[in-house]
Amino acid sequence: MEEELTESEITEQLAELGIEPGGTVLMHASMRSVGKVKGGPVSVLNALRHLLGPDGTLVVPTFTSDNSDTSSAHQEKIRGLSDEARVKFCENMPPFDPATTPSTGMGVLAETVRCHTNSTRSAHPQTSFAALGAQAAKITQGHRLDCHLGKHSPLARLYDMRAHVLLLGVGFDRCTAFHLGEYRVIDPPRRKYRCVIRKDGLRQWWEYEDVALDDSDFGRLGEDFERVSASGAVRKGRVGSASCRLLSFVDAVDYAQSWLLEHRATGYGRSPQC
Structure with missing residues (x-):
């Protein structure tokens, strides 16, 4: 039987990876990859907060890609429905509420952060952060509704x-920081997005144009x-059963900007998540 990792063991392994007091960390995580932990995701969160200390900050994506009729998540939900059923489905989609709307596909650890009593969440109805x-x-403040992951988003603050x-147990394909590089290339491709918001107390569809995101x-x-x-x-290491990396946000974004200019002559926006 697989032994459960303790909070102290998780803390030690994260410290070896390079988590330090006073740091600011954007985390993408898979608890399944980490394995069994005594206390579950709360213990992992406690370990991270202990290492970061009172001056540190932990950030997680709390995206809601299904709050849209332009996303792949939405298209999957309505697959096979009749035209009438599709219309009814869209009419019943709830508006985004930063206080209560759960994230979609971000993992249990991100949800644990989002639900923490002291957490704050940005206001974007599709690509929020907690x-x-x-x-x-x-x-988290000042996340404009027409800017997913650019200069008016938490990524720019980070x-x-x-x-x-x-x-934490996930690959570079989950590295949201790279998206900021998409915004920093010259004249990036753009597309239309639509999602459901509440404005002036009323539920309504919000349509806007932004960079065509492609991971x-x-x-x-x-x-x-x-x-x-x-x-x-x-920096590479292991936390429980998970292969982990800790990388410089600035270096990742700067490299992504130059890499994308070289490798994406065409073909942006092939994977509409939002």
């Missing part, structure tokens, strides 16, 4: 703070980033 710690409010990215090649981008990065830019 944060805990000293800089939580600064990171870049300015020289944060780190923790990939389909992030795995390859990450492999190249890791291969050419200077020593220390990507």
